[in-house]
Amino acid sequence: MKNDAVKKVVATGIGAALFFVLARFVAVPSGIPNTNIAFQYGIQSFFAVVYGPVVGCLSGFIGHVLTDMSWGGVWWSWAFGTAVYGLIVGLFAKKINIESGEFGKKALVNFAIANCLANVVAWPIIAAVGDVVIYKEDFKIVVAQLAVAAIADFLCAMVIGGLLLYGYSKTIAKTGSLDKE
Numbered sequence: 001m002k003n004d005a006v007k008k009v010v011a012t013g014i015g016a017a018l019f020f021v022l023a024r025f026v027a028v029p030s031g032i033p034n035t036n037i038a039f040q041y042g043i044q045s046f047f048a049v050v051y052g053p054v055v056g057c058l059s060g061f062i063g064h065v066l067t068d069m070s071w072g073g074v075w076w077s078w079a080f081g082t083a084v085y086g087l088i089v090g091l092f093a094k095k096i097n098i099e100s101g102e103f104g105k106k107a108l109v110n111f112a113i114a115n116c117l118a119n120v121v122a123w124p125i126i127a128a129v130g131d132v133v134i135y136k137e138d139f140k141i142v143v144a145q146l147a148v149a150a151i152a153d154f155l156c157a158m159v160i161g162g163l164l165l166y167g168y169s170k171t172i173a174k175t176g177s178l179d180k181e
Contacts, residue, residue: 008054011051011059015058015059017063018043018063019043019060019062019064020040020067024067024070026040038152040063040156041060042156042162044161045157046161046168048093049093050093051090052093053090057090058086059086060083077127077129077135078130080126081123084118084121084122085122086118088117091114092113092114096111096165098172101174102169102174111158111161119153127146128145
């Protein structure tokens with residue numbers, strides 16, 4: 001049990017570091033103010049599925065806060081949105097069951113549902129409401145930001161996270177695949 005906790009702490013740190021590097025140095029401007037095409041959500045989704053909701057939540061939250069701090073100030077509504085995003089995807093980990101060594105159609109559909117739900121809750125509910133209520137942002141700009149973020153994050157998570165999960169599933173020995181000689 002202690003070994004599992006250590007793995008999760010290490011995974012959280014690695015996930016946060018990868019999130020930060022991708023968000024800070026690989027982000028592609030979307031054309032909408034303060035909104036990038038964010039490859040880091042593919043990494044966050046991968047860590048959430050492999051290590052669970054707490055790692056998904058914390059790695060994204062820590063990575064997001066570090067990224068924002070490197071730009072000069074934390075945008076808390078989006079940092080908490082990122083945390084909720086990882087939490088929701090991680091809650092689907094049992095349905096995706098990557099540890100079985102399979103990442104087929106059923107797992108991919110569950111991964112898509114998890115990411116779709118995470119995007120709907122994280123950006124329109126957490127981040128957008130926070131932007132309008134806390135930061136008094138213009139509603140029209142917030143709607144444009146959340147629409148671009150939700151679509152881009154979903155696609156990045158599906159492509160990058162999906163490929164990582166597929167590759168990872170191939171490294172896991174399937175039950176009954178080893179024969180005694």
